[in-house]
Amino acid sequence: MNIQTIKSADSSTQITVKRAAGTGTKPSASSAQQLAPAATEGSAISLSSSAAFSxxxxxxxxxxxxxxxxxxxxxxxxxxxxxxxxxxxxxxxxxxxxxxx
Structure with a gap:
């Protein structure tokens, strides 16, 4: 898993998470179809300064x-x-x- 954090000038933070190509387990055919897009694409989350932990x-x-x-x-x-x-x-x-x- 690769996690990348980027802070921008406006105090917001973007976190990108990408899964590793192989997990060592063999998923079933139906779960392989569901997981395939997630394995190649990253998930991005943006947090503004107002969403900081308080x-x-x-x-x-x-x-x-x-x-x-x-x-x-x-x-x-x-x-x-x-x-x-x-x-x-x-x-x-x-x-x-x-x-x-």
């Missing part, structure tokens, strides 16, 4: 982020490994329940 102030608690940064810097940030383990086990339980349905 976050809303309500999405991020900046005060909490700053307090965590300060605690990391001064070495006072404590990690509760049992809470992390409990969370991971809870997620695993939820995933197992969801997959057994």
């Amino acid at each position: 976050s809303h102030a309500s999405d991020i608690d900046t005060a909490k982020v700053e307090s965590i940064k300060a605690a990391l810097k001064d070495g006072s940030y404590k990690i509760d490994s049992s809470a992390i383990a409990d969370g991971m086990l809870g997620t695993a339980r939820d995933l197992l329940r969801a997959s057994s349905r």
Whole structure:
């Protein structure tokens, strides 16, 4: 896969993606017809500067982020490994329940 990024003077960005010629698998006849144009042509995406990644102030608690940064810097940030383990086990339980349905 070849990915090319071009930035223009008006702050927009164009990204072109081209697939490699061979993927190592043999597609069926019907999927080969569908994939043939995509394999030879590129896909282009243009992003304007207004489409740049942004976050809303309500999405991020900046005060909490700053307090965590300060605690990391001064070495006072404590990690509760049992809470992390409990969370991971809870997620695993939820995933197992969801997959057994």
